[in-house]
Amino acid sequence: MNLKNKLVGVVSLGCDKNRVDTEVMLTYLRDEGIKFTADPKSAHIIIVNTCAFIESARKEAIETIAEMLRYKKIGNCEKLIVTGCMPQKYLNILQEEFPKVDVFIGIDDYSDIANIIKKSYESDKQFCVTHDADVVYHVKNRVTTTPMHYAYLKIADGCDNYCTFCTIPYIRGKYRSKKISELVEEAQDLVHNGARELILVAQDVTKYGIDLYGKINLVGLIKRLSKIENLDWIRLLYCYPENVTKELLDEMVNNPKLVNYLDIPLQHISDNVLKLMNRHVNEENTIKLIEKINSMPEKVYIRTTFMVGFPGETQADHDKLCKFIKKYKLAHVGFFEYSREEGTVAAKMPNQVPQKVKHAWLKELIKIA
Numbered sequence: 563m564n565l566k567n568k569l570v571g572v573v574s575l576g577c578d579k580n581r582v583d584t585e586v587m588l589t590y591l592r593d594e595g596i597k598f599t600a601d602p603k604s605a606h607i608i609i610v611n612t613c614a615f616i617e618s619a620r621k622e623a624i625e626t627i628a629e630m631l632r633y634k635k636i637g638n639c640e641k642l643i644v645t646g647c648m649p650q651k652y653l654n655i656l657q658e659e660f661p662k663v664d665v666f667i668g669i670d671d672y673s674d675i676a677n678i679i680k681k682s683y684e685s686d687k688q689f690c691v692t693h694d695a696d697v698v699y700h701v702k703n704r705v706t707t708t709p710m711h712y713a714y715l716k717i718a719d720g721c722d723n724y725c726t727f728c729t730i731p732y733i734r735g736k737y738r739s740k741k742i743s744e745l746v747e748e749a750q751d752l753v754h755n756g757a758r759e760l761i762l763v764a765q766d767v768t769k770y771g772i773d774l775y776g777k778i779n780l781v782g783l784i785k786r787l788s789k790i791e792n793l794d795w796i797r798l799l800y801c802y803p804e805n806v807t808k809e810l811l812d813e814m815v816n817n818p819k820l821v822n823y824l825d826i827p828l829q830h831i832s833d834n835v836l837k838l839m840n841r842h843v844n845e846e847n848t849i850k851l852i853e854k855i856n857s858m859p860e861k862v863y864i865r866t867t868f869m870v871g872f873p874g875e876t877q878a879d880h881d882k883l884c885k886f887i888k889k890y891k892l893a894h895v896g897f898f899e900y901s902r903e904e905g906t907v908a909a910k911m912p913n914q915v916p917q918k919v920k921h922a923w924l925k926e927l928i929k930i931a
Contacts, residue, residue: 563680566595571605576613582716588705603637612648616901668692695735710756718764726907759795768805832879863893871920873911
């Protein structure tokens with residue numbers, strides 16, 4: 563089966579880490595000589611790369627799959643391929659709901675995507691390919707879907723933090739870093755193709771290297787990347803507060819290529835809620851970190867998110883968070899309501915907060931921010 567005369571369209575849902583996975587798939591398909599289109603109506607093959615982090619993400623994925631199935635009737639679509647976190651975690655549900663989807667692929671089989679599509683053309687059967695998550699992809703000259711001047715560099719996959727509200731470790735598997743040599747090679751390709759800013763992404767970038775090198779080595783990676791000619795900026799996403807070290811902050815101030823920006827998902831400030839979440843930090847340590855960052859010789863901008871209405875959260879906990887937001891005035895703050903996710907520890911916790919209370923707390927926090 564020759565796929566070179568087929569046009570592939572893609573819809574990438576979810577986070578920037580998922581976007582990199584989409585680009586990895588496109589790279590493997592490009593290397594087979596396959597062409598791409600941004601018009602789903604003209605695509606012979608449509609790929610939907612899904613997110614399954616919370617209920618709203620799953621709803622979006624299901625709606626998008628249903629929408630793309632329409633192109634089997636009103637467009638050129640011959641094969642609809644659904645990939646990513648949804649088939650990795652909820653394959654049986656998807657098979658039942660979407661019998662006309664041709665292929666479901668989990669997160670560990672993107673390198674074989676061309677062969678899987680070829681097999682689908684040779685049979686009328688629905689193909690389902692999923693394995694336990696343990697792969698870290700390395701491709702050369704990766705296809706990018708961002709504007710030319712920046713690109714994402716995924717430095718690790720999976721997570722070992724096991725926050726009680728989060729499904730990621732059960733979908734993405736254990737934390738696994740990519741080798742520095744491979745990341746430098748990938749970064750050089752991205753810069754050669756026009757990127758001037760590289761955004762380092764992982765579920766927890768501050769834990770980079772712990773599994774490969776026996777210690778956290780994010781600063782070592784940054785120093786290596788900083789030597790790349792024509793790379794102007796390096797930005798960090800998803801820095802867990804307990805691993806934002808003095809070494810990292812010093813590098814941020816002293817390295818002109820490392821953007822003075824930290825994306826730290828704090829989630830809450832109350833010790834009661836943080837303990838219930840299985841976060842590895844408390845109020846005292848969080849405040850010390852914020853004050854340390856604010857005292858740096860150069861301004862370092864903080865972006866963060868907070869969860870509203872976690873099981874066991876009280877009015878006193880909420881009031882403490884409101885007070886914190888008023889006092890510290892972080893550069894950018896996002897809030898989202900707790901989503902009860904099946905299979906997580908938090909889903910079984912007592913004292914679930916009523917939806918009405920979540921809405922009220924959310925509105926109050928947004929107004930303060």
